[in-house]
Amino acid sequence: MSNPSLLILPGDGIGPEVMAEVRRIIDWFGAKRGLEFDVSEDLVGGAAYDKHGAPLHDDTMAKAQEVDAVLLGAVGGPKYDDLDFSVKPERGLLRLRKEMDLYSNLRPAQCFDALADFSSLKKDVVAGLDIMIVRELTSGVYFGEPRGIFEEGNERVGINTQRYTESEIDRVARSAFELAMRRGKKLCSMEKANVMESGILWREVVTRVGADYPEVELSHMYADAGAMQLTRWPKQFDVIVTDNLFGDLLSDLAAMLTGSLGMLPSASLGAPMANGRPKALYEPVHGSAPDIAGQGKANPIACILSFAMALRYSFDAGDEAARLEDAVNAVLADGVRTADLLGEEGVTPVSTSQMGDAILAKLD
Numbered sequence: 001m002s003n004p005s006l007l008i009l010p011g012d013g014i015g016p017e018v019m020a021e022v023r024r025i026i027d028w029f030g031a032k033r034g035l036e037f038d039v040s041e042d043l044v045g046g047a048a049y050d051k052h053g054a055p056l057h058d059d060t061m062a063k064a065q066e067v068d069a070v071l072l073g074a075v076g077g078p079k080y081d082d083l084d085f086s087v088k089p090e091r092g093l094l095r096l097r098k099e100m101d102l103y104s105n106l107r108p109a110q111c112f113d114a115l116a117d118f119s120s121l122k123k124d125v126v127a128g129l130d131i132m133i134v135r136e137l138t139s140g141v142y143f144g145e146p147r148g149i150f151e152e153g154n155e156r157v158g159i160n161t162q163r164y165t166e167s168e169i170d171r172v173a174r175s176a177f178e179l180a181m182r183r184g185k186k187l188c189s190m191e192k193a194n195v196m197e198s199g200i201l202w203r204e205v206v207t208r209v210g211a212d213y214p215e216v217e218l219s220h221m222y223a224d225a226g227a228m229q230l231t232r233w234p235k236q237f238d239v240i241v242t243d244n245l246f247g248d249l250l251s252d253l254a255a256m257l258t259g260s261l262g263m264l265p266s267a268s269l270g271a272p273m274a275n276g277r278p279k280a281l282y283e284p285v286h287g288s289a290p291d292i293a294g295q296g297k298a299n300p301i302a303c304i305l306s307f308a309m310a311l312r313y314s315f316d317a318g319d320e321a322a323r324l325e326d327a328v329n330a331v332l333a334d335g336v337r338t339a340d341l342l343g344e345e346g347v348t349p350v351s352t353s354q355m356g357d358a359i360l361a362k363l364d
């Protein structure tokens with residue numbers, strides 16, 4: 001059997017810097033754990049624009065459709081700010097998400113013990129926190145028609161439409177239940193069924209899908225109450241599934257319970273391919289950080305943890321993912337910090353590659 005395939009798109013700014021550390025970790029898993037990948041690398045964002053005049057070449061798009069998983073760094077930067085909208089770096093990323101039809105966006109909120117002091121919440125509220133928000137990514141109010149700004153009488157009216165079909169709810173719910181099966185077997189669905197018909201349908205379909213997953217304990221919560229519960233006692237949750245708009249807010253809220261942007265991974269999953277694996281794109285939540293690019297200051301952990309998610313969700317290697325996460329945890333417990341993680345007095349920050357060195361040393 002051939003090795004699983006991985007397409008790496010480092011992108012712009014700190015993207016290539018953090019991805020270089022991920023490449024070393026991928027090599028480690030090949031050499032030490034017998035987990036070999038067929039890795040190819042290509043351009044996206046401004047880097048692709050510089051070479052091809054477009055933020056994603058058709059050949060790269062085709063490759064992304066074929067591989068088992070795509071790992072992306074970050075796109076964008078001031079150099080590209082004045083480009084036409086159609087060729088902006090972000091369009092490359094949006095095209096990937098759209099053409100791969102990545103409807104299920106996984107955003108973990110995980111608190112590493114050594115960083116619990118970083119949270120704006122009390123330490124015991126976040127220490128050990130490990131929850132996952134599944135946000136529907138391709139439908140809902142950001143896409144529904146009608147939309148626009150229209151004349152109505154003698155004033156204008158701005159319209160967006162929350163719209164979900166049963167099949168759209170069904171597929172993201174299934175993805176969330178599958179996740180819950182691999183985790184704590186607890187799923188909370190959030191909508192506003194009290195005031196929105198789309199929420200009534202959402203609740204009904206999620207409940208119906210739940211019948212296929214009797215082992216998963218399903219609960220429902222109104223999204224506004226969910227926001228309160230997330231800040232009051234987030235550890236009551238395991239997996240949360242919600243729509244595009246509420247998910248946008250709730251995933252940002254949950255992620256920041258745990259500290260720095262440099263620590264946050266994500267995954268976007270689509271329909272299962274012929275080999276049973278979902279279409280998948282893994283990327284850190286952060287952008288290209290032009291303010292620190294080229295200085296060796298970037299924290300590679302968000303990108304490294306994105307690769308850990310790939311191990312778990314694309315390559316059925318949950319044990320290996322845990323091995324990598326444990327190494328990150330151990331390095332942080334030793335007090336190793338990139339500049340974005342400095343809190344304590346008298347700590348000298350390490351560089352991007354020194355953080356990579358430390359994680360590799362723990363893996364060994």
Ligand code: NAI
Pocket residue numbers: 014018073074075076077078090093261262263283284285286287288289290291292297298299300302340
């Ligand atoms: P950003 O996430 O790039 O940076 C925000 C702040 O966090 C900066 O001070 C940065 O130095 C810091 N930061 C981010 N990642 C870090 C890391 N790994 N280690 C240490 N510090 C880190 O967001 P910003 O500044 O709003 O956007 C910069 C560029 O990135 C823009 O062109 C934007 O369009 C693009 N962007 C791309 C995204 C993507 O590729 N998915 C997401 C967000 C922004």
Ligand code: MG
Pocket residue numbers: 248249252
């Ligand atoms: Mg957001």
